[in-house]
Amino acid sequence: MMAMEDKIVFDKVTQVFELNGKAFTAVSELSLTIADNEFVTVVGPSGCGKSTIMNQAAGLLQPTTGEVRVDGKRVQGPGPERGVIFQQYALFPWLTVRQNVEFGLELQKIPKSERRAIADKQLELTDLTAFADALPKNLSGGMKQRCAIARAYAVNPSILLMDEPFGALDALTRVHMQSQLLDTWSKEKRTVMFITHDVDEAVFLANRVIVMAARPGRIYKIVDVNLPYPRTDEMRLTPEFAAIRNEVWDSVYHQPND
Amino acid sequence: MTVVKSAEKAKEAEKAPKESNPWWWLSIVSVLGGILGWWLASLTLPTLPNPAEVVMRGIDLFQRGILGSDILASLRRVLTGFAIGSGLAIPLGFAMGWYRPIRALIEPWTQFFRTVPPLAIIPLAIVFLGIGEVPKVFVIALAAFLVTIVATFQGVLNVDKTLINAGRVLGAGDMTIFRRIAVPASLPFITVGLRQGLGASWATLVASELIAAQEGLGYRMQNAQIYYQIDTIFVGLILIGVFGLIMDRIVLWFDLKLTSWQERR
Ligand SMILES: Nc1ncnc2c1ncn2[C@@H]1O[C@H](COP(=O)(O)OP(=O)(O)O)[C@@H](O)[C@H]1O
Ligand SMILES: [Mg+2]
Numbered sequence: 001m002m003a004m005e006d007k008i009v010f011d012k013v014t015q016v017f018e019l020n021g022k023a024f025t026a027v028s029e030l031s032l033t034i035a036d037n038e039f040v041t042v043v044g045p046s047g048c049g050k051s052t053i054m055n056q057a058a059g060l061l062q063p064t065t066g067e068v069r070v071d072g073k074r075v076q077g078p079g080p081e082r083g084v085i086f087q088q089y090a091l092f093p094w095l096t097v098r099q100n101v102e103f104g105l106e107l108q109k110i111p112k113s114e115r116r117a118i119a120d121k122q123l124e125l126t127d128l129t130a131f132a133d134a135l136p137k138n139l140s141g142g143m144k145q146r147c148a149i150a151r152a153y154a155v156n157p158s159i160l161l162m163d164e165p166f167g168a169l170d171a172l173t174r175v176h177m178q179s180q181l182l183d184t185w186s187k188e189k190r191t192v193m194f195i196t197h198d199v200d201e202a203v204f205l206a207n208r209v210i211v212m213a214a215r216p217g218r219i220y221k222i223v224d225v226n227l228p229y230p231r232t233d234e235m236r237l238t239p240e241f242a243a244i245r246n247e248v249w250d251s252v253y254h255q256p257n258d
Numbered sequence: 259m260t261v262v263k264s265a266e267k268a269k270e271a272e273k274a275p276k277e278s279n280p281w282w283w284l285s286i287v288s289v290l291g292g293i294l295g296w297w298l299a300s301l302t303l304p305t306l307p308n309p310a311e312v313v314m315r316g317i318d319l320f321q322r323g324i325l326g327s328d329i330l331a332s333l334r335r336v337l338t339g340f341a342i343g344s345g346l347a348i349p350l351g352f353a354m355g356w357y358r359p360i361r362a363l364i365e366p367w368t369q370f371f372r373t374v375p376p377l378a379i380i381p382l383a384i385v386f387l388g389i390g391e392v393p394k395v396f397v398i399a400l401a402a403f404l405v406t407i408v409a410t411f412q413g414v415l416n417v418d419k420t421l422i423n424a425g426r427v428l429g430a431g432d433m434t435i436f437r438r439i440a441v442p443a444s445l446p447f448i449t450v451g452l453r454q455g456l457g458a459s460w461a462t463l464v465a466s467e468l469i470a471a472q473e474g475l476g477y478r479m480q481n482a483q484i485y486y487q488i489d490t491i492f493v494g495l496i497l498i499g500v501f502g503l504i505m506d507r508i509v510l511w512f513d514l515k516l517t518s519w520q521e522r523r
Contacts, residue, residue: 060423078427090424094442094519103438104428137521155428 006072007159007191008034008057013066015052015217026052028216029066037189039182041196041206043252049217050195054161057193058084070159080108083157087164089144091136097147098123098132104155122150125184142173153184162194166201175233178204182231199252203245204231211251221251307489312496315489324478329497331474332463335391336505339398340459344452346399347406351451354407355414355444356436368407376401376462380469394466401462402455409451413444446520449513456509460502475501 015027027049034040042050055061056068059078068075070082078084091100101119110118123129126146136144145165152160166174178201185192196202202209206225213220225244227235235241293309300308307315319325354361376397383393417440425439467476475494482490 058423058427060426078429080429082427084424084427086420086424088420090418090420092421092424092439092442093521094445094517103425107429107434135519137519151428 005036006033007036007038007070008032008193009069010053010056011067011069013053013056013063013068015049015056015061016064025216027063028218030218031066032210032219034191034193037191039185039192039194039205039207040210041194041202041208042210042212043196043199043202043248044212044217044220045214045252045255046197048212048214050212051163052217054084054163054193054195057159058082058161060084080104080155081157082159082161083152083155085145085148085152085160085162085165087167089136089141089148091144091147091151093136096133096135097128097139097150100136100147101150101154103151108155118154119150122154125153126150126180141169142177145169145177149181158190160190160192160194162192164195164197167197174198174201179231179233181205182229186229199245199249200236203241203248204236209244209248211248213255220255223248223251305488307492312489312492315487316493316497319478319490319493325493325497328473328475328478328494329501331471332467332476333501335394335467335474336398336456336459336463339395339463340402340456342395343399343402343404343459344406344455347403347451347455348410348448351407351410351448352414352436352441352444354411356440361411364407368404368411371400372404372408376404376458377465380466384470389470394463394471397466398459398462401458405455405458406448406451409454410444410448413447413451414440416447417443446513446517449509449517453506453509453513456505457502460498460505464498 010030010032012029012031013027014025014029017024017026030049030053032053042053044050052061056063057070057075059075059082062076070079092103095103098119101122102115105115105118119132120129123132126149128143128146128150131139131143131147136147139147145168148165166177169177181192182205192205194202194205203223203225209223209225210219211221211223212218223244227240227244296306297308300306300311316325350364354364379397379400380393383396387393387396421439421443422435425435430438463474464476467474468480471477471480475498479491479494482488482494
């Protein structure tokens with residue numbers, strides 16, 4: 001059922017930053033292929049380069065060497081087929097919820113009535129219809145993140161790049177957002193690369209969990225999650241889930257010291 | 259799911275409107291107390307006019323048409339200078355923040371002139387521009403310019419990088435990011451700069467009138483000093499404070515209107 005084409009390819013990407021005048025290798029020769037419609041989560045100790053590789057895929061950061069290809073084409077900048085969701089929500093605080101959602105559509109010069117219709121649909125999907133005219137400052141954290149998701153969805157990207165999107169939410173809201181995300185993903189298939197520091201979240205969402213290691217940033221281990229979709233909250237309590245979670249946990253927290 | 263929703267509702271409720279300060283009446287007591295203290299002081303100090311005398315003096319000056327034209331002259335100068343100074347500063351500040359070469363060109367000058375009080379330019383301005391309106395408006399404009407350009411520039415530098423990235427991934431080019439993200443995001447800094455700029459203009463105005471003018475509130479006080487009319491000095495002093503406060507409140511009102519989207523905590 002799943003089309004196994006390559007959607008995102010990291011081809012030996014290296015990222016060197018300058019830090020206090022010294023070269024610092026944040027990511028070293030990392031290669032990873034993400035299939036079309038796949039849901040991949042990325043975990044690893046903080047500073048291991050998760051955000052760096054996501055920003056490379058987003059086109060916000062050019063790899064020092066190597067390249068990222070999306071649909072076979074080398075990434076040279078951001079593109080509408082790649083939606084990005086940031087941990088800090090990054091809503092435009094001077095725009096209302098609706099104006100935020102319509103922002104990307106406006107840039108694509110989509111006529112007003114059509115824009116409205118798309119925004120209405122996204123606001124409904126994210127349960128924000130009642131807050132369409134509210135400013136971000138009047139939203140709770142969960143609502144802000146839903147608005148950011150609606151804004152990314154509105155331009156209908158085939159790829160979603162999410163950098164710890166639920167990191168700032170309380171546990172209850174987070175679990176709810178995870179289910180909703182999977183729900184939308186199963187309806188409108190997209191390729192998702194989802195960064196998290198929460199091992200449970202990583203396992204619950206993913207086809208594959210990519211575990212990274214630091215200094216230099218690289219892939220440490222890839223764990224397949226052979227659990228069927230749709231994933232339910234009950235599944236979190238099964239021994240199969242526990243086994244996978246333990247495996248991921250071990251490889252994140254018991255990496256041999258270099 | 260419903261649990262989550264009610265949890266979020268509860269969070270909504272936490273964001274109750276700002277409580278009004280229950281101590282506001284103390285400010286009124288303080289002002290009245292100050293006036294009373296002044297009055298008492300005037301009983302023991304024969305040279306110090308009491309508040310009623312100052313009010314009478316103000317009415318008298320006003321009825322003779324002197325005060326009205328002084329106020330108009332001062333306001334005209336300050337508003338002209340402020341408009342010119344901040345009108346030039348905002349676009350230049352944006353250019354500085356957005357284009358590094360422009361920043362490199364302008365920054366040494368703003369850095370240098372920031373350390374020179376605009377009043378110190380007055381002798382030079384008088385030499386080159388005469389003693390008419392031009393040198394006064396010039397130094398007032400300079401005062402507003404320096405404060406506003408630095409604030410605007412800081413505003414652009416402080417634009418949240420994540421917002422720019424959010425714009426870029428939604429397809430915004432450089433011009434769109436400037437217009438639709440950098441400009442609104444730096445607005446809070448600019449309005450603060452305008453407020454400080456207007457304050458600086460007002461302070462510079464009064465001082466410039468103390469030095470060389472034929473009318474205006476500063477001139478009136480300077481003149482009164484020569485003739486030992488202490489009540490007139492008080493009239494000028496109070497009006498300078500009152501007009502400064504009114505102008506500040508007007509800018510503050512615009513500030514709150516324009517930047518009401520900000521999270522204020
Ligand atoms: N712009 C930058 N300049 C210098 N160092 C950076 C920059 N961005 C990230 N780094 C460094 O690169 C490493 C990886 O960062 P990041 O990808 O943000 O890690 P993660 O998201 O996994 O926590 C960190 O050590 C970080 O300090
Ligand atoms: Mg990160």
